[in-house]
Amino acid sequence: MAKMNxxxxxxxxxxxxxxxxxxxxxxxxxxxxxxxVFRVTDGLAAKFGNERVQNTPLDxxxxxGIAIGLALGGMIAVPEIQFEGFLGPAYDQLVNxxxxxxxxxxxxxxxxxxxxxxxxxxIHAPELHSDSPEAIYSHHPGxxxxxxxxxxxxxxxxxxxxRDPDPVVFFEPKRVYRSFLEDVPEExxxxxxxxxxxxxxGEDITVVTWGAPVFQALEAMDQLPDDVSVELIDLxxxxxxxxxxxxxxxxxxxxxxxxxEAPKTAGLGAxxxxxxxxxxxxxxxxxxxxxxxxxxIMPYYKLELEYLPEAPRIKKSIxxxxxx
Amino acid sequence: MAQATTDRPSLxxxxxxxxxxxxxxxxxxxxxxxxxxxxxxxxxxxxxxCHIYTGQEACAVGTIACLDAKDPVITAYRDHGHALARxxxxxxxxxxxxxxxxxxxKGKGGSMHMFDKPNHxxxxxxxxxxxxxxxxxxxxxDRYRWEVLGKGSKQVSLCYLGDGALNQGAFHEAQNLAxxxxxxxxxxxxxxxxxxxxxxxxxxxxxxxxxxxxxGYGIKGIEIDGMSIMDVYDAFKPLVDECRDLQRPxxxxxxxxxxxxxxxxxxxxxxxxxxxxxxxxxDSIANLASHLMQERGCLSEDDWKAMQxxxxxxxxESVDFAExxxxxxxxxxxxSDVFIHPLPNLSPSGAYTHGSKNPLL
Ligand SMILES: Cc1ncc(C[n+]2csc(CCOP(=O)(O)OP(=O)(O)O)c2C)c(N)n1
Ligand SMILES: [Mg+2]
Numbered sequence: 074m075a076k077m078n079x080x081x082x083x084x085x086x087x088x089x090x091x092x093x094x095x096x097x098x099x100x101x102x103x104x105x106x107x108x109x110v111f112r113v114t115d116g117l118a119a120k121f122g123n124e125r126v127q128n129t130p131l132d133x134x135x136x137x138g139i140a141i142g143l144a145l146g147g148m149i150a151v152p153e154i155q156f157e158g159f160l161g162p163a164y165d166q167l168v169n170x171x172x173x174x175x176x177x178x179x180x181x182x183x184x185x186x187x188x189x190x191x192x193x194x195x196i197h198a199p200e201l202h203s204d205s206p207e208a209i210y211s212h213h214p215g216x217x218x219x220x221x222x223x224x225x226x227x228x229x230x231x232x233x234x235x236r237d238p239d240p241v242v243f244f245e246p247k248r249v250y251r252s253f254l255e256d257v258p259e260e261x262x263x264x265x266x267x268x269x270x271x272x273x274x275g276e277d278i279t280v281v282t283w284g285a286p287v288f289q290a291l292e293a294m295d296q297l298p299d300d301v302s303v304e305l306i307d308l309x310x311x312x313x314x315x316x317x318x319x320x321x322x323x324x325x326x327x328x329x330x331x332x333x334e335a336p337k338t339a340g341l342g343a344x345x346x347x348x349x350x351x352x353x354x355x356x357x358x359x360x361x362x363x364x365x366x367x368x369x370i371m372p373y374y375k376l377e378l379e380y381l382p383e384a385p386r387i388k389k390s391i392x393x394x395x396x397x
Numbered sequence: 398m399a400q401a402t403t404d405r406p407s408l409x410x411x412x413x414x415x416x417x418x419x420x421x422x423x424x425x426x427x428x429x430x431x432x433x434x435x436x437x438x439x440x441x442x443x444x445x446x447c448h449i450y451t452g453q454e455a456c457a458v459g460t461i462a463c464l465d466a467k468d469p470v471i472t473a474y475r476d477h478g479h480a481l482a483r484x485x486x487x488x489x490x491x492x493x494x495x496x497x498x499x500x501x502x503k504g505k506g507g508s509m510h511m512f513d514k515p516n517h518x519x520x521x522x523x524x525x526x527x528x529x530x531x532x533x534x535x536x537x538x539d540r541y542r543w544e545v546l547g548k549g550s551k552q553v554s555l556c557y558l559g560d561g562a563l564n565q566g567a568f569h570e571a572q573n574l575a576x577x578x579x580x581x582x583x584x585x586x587x588x589x590x591x592x593x594x595x596x597x598x599x600x601x602x603x604x605x606x607x608x609x610x611x612x613g614y615g616i617k618g619i620e621i622d623g624m625s626i627m628d629v630y631d632a633f634k635p636l637v638d639e640c641r642d643l644q645r646p647x648x649x650x651x652x653x654x655x656x657x658x659x660x661x662x663x664x665x666x667x668x669x670x671x672x673x674x675x676x677x678x679x680d681s682i683a684n685l686a687s688h689l690m691q692e693r694g695c696l697s698e699d700d701w702k703a704m705q706x707x708x709x710x711x712x713x714e715s716v717d718f719a720e721x722x723x724x725x726x727x728x729x730x731x732x733s734d735v736f737i738h739p740l741p742n743l744s745p746s747g748a749y750t751h752g753s754k755n756p757l758l
Pocket of ligand 1: 102131133155159162475523524525558559560561562563589591592593659
């Protein structure tokens, strides 16, 4: 057992799997000597060589496309895209090839690929470096989308992703990268993709979130009166959504608040809200609430925390939902 | 590089002293500005990512010196130098980085997003390479305006990119379109040898013959030593004139060097201190200053010192201005500038406001 932050947990899990499976190949901009922009692949090139930790030119479409080809050809491709905003140039390859290969070939070909992408705001970065596009990729059939927010979960989900025969977009919330340490067991364990986690049990209201806002939700809960009992769910996987866990909770509490950083319209909150009313209609005591970013691009820096769903807004929403 | 092959005096040598002195001023302004920017960043007064232009001053100043006032300019995120060279008020530039309302993007864009409409600067953009088709489109618009609408005159667009952007598909599509449609855009590759930690040799094929890439799209390409502003002017001015006249695209491999790390957080494991020191030996500002003092004899030590002092004051003033300026307010600015006719119910306050008027509009 070692104490690790999110970066270290991902780094050591990549090393673990590369040791175990010689087919695993990392590729991306400056992933070699520099260890990637966030140093997540630090030391891996020295350990496994440049063939397995392939430095690429600045070319996301090429990186994604070649990773898909590599995976089609029998390897386990692990491309890194430096920031979620740079998925733009790679979008075509990701959704039109990776996500569709199994269906297009009617099951004959698969793309075992884990696309690692730092995601989200809260680090004083501008637009394109602070976005939360998880709903976009969840919308496209054929892609699984995960977003762990703790070192422990990152290890278990990353191993599941690396061993999944289908493509997985593995979002890493940058705000959490180095924010805290946690015990991460040395031995392997898998956390199934598609399983949410009940972070804290409660009776009065369900809060569903994922990524960095999990910690903002915890902060909001701290500020609530002691007699308010919140059930906090960390979705962990954005697609497929674990509606069973959410529904079980909402059936118990009758109230639900969904929190995400992405803009509100057509965000994942809309989908979850629809699923909740499909599954829990007769249990609901109040309309499902959403605390989200706004329908504008992430503003720079001074307004960043106004854009993000910080604790005060979450707290207010919980109170309103309870008072309904 | 751009050596005169005949006895004809070079173009820059025929320019008046005051023009070259202005170049020196503009380059020094950028250098001082960037020194202060880096300081402010280290003091956490500037957030996010911040890419410093120091070392590359002759690129922006030398190429923009060849333009008409109305020629469009578009660039990537290492854009403070272009903004200042194009004439942006240092206050608007500094305030933008401080995230303050009088910034050129109302303090909501930051270091990578400098825009200046009166000076025809169409932005700094953050997706590497993605500005290059836009450069072709700007050229298309200008050509269309005089050719089809019969208004205005022949313009040339300058589209800057880094050597890393050479490898993006968008740039190849842009060059093909520019070549095919005869668009007067000049792609200026500010080739500082690195794309973050990846040297150009490790990032692109034929790194020492980049003009061949342009040739494949039927685009005339030249190499210029970007550490000498006289060389930049001598070689670039004829290209601008030609592209304007013939309404054709151009390509420049403008060889330069950045003295600082890629951004403010760069361990620089990919290069040696000696390499950086060697580049500084060829410093464009020091060279021009000594040219003006020794060869032209039009600038004294004292003049140069006075100029540096004046610039220090101007830049300091821009920092003071940025510091004192007000930040964009949540109510007014968080959800402004999305659409001309916005959707009030989606704004955070429930009531859309247009926010304040962009000072540079
Ligand atoms: C599409 C995209 N991918 C990656 C990045 C991250 N990034 C920002 S600058 C940069 C290097 C660019 O190098 P170059 O084009 O040579 O410009 P320079 O920094 O040298 O001015 C990278 C990889 C980005 N902004 N956009
Ligand atoms: Mg470069």
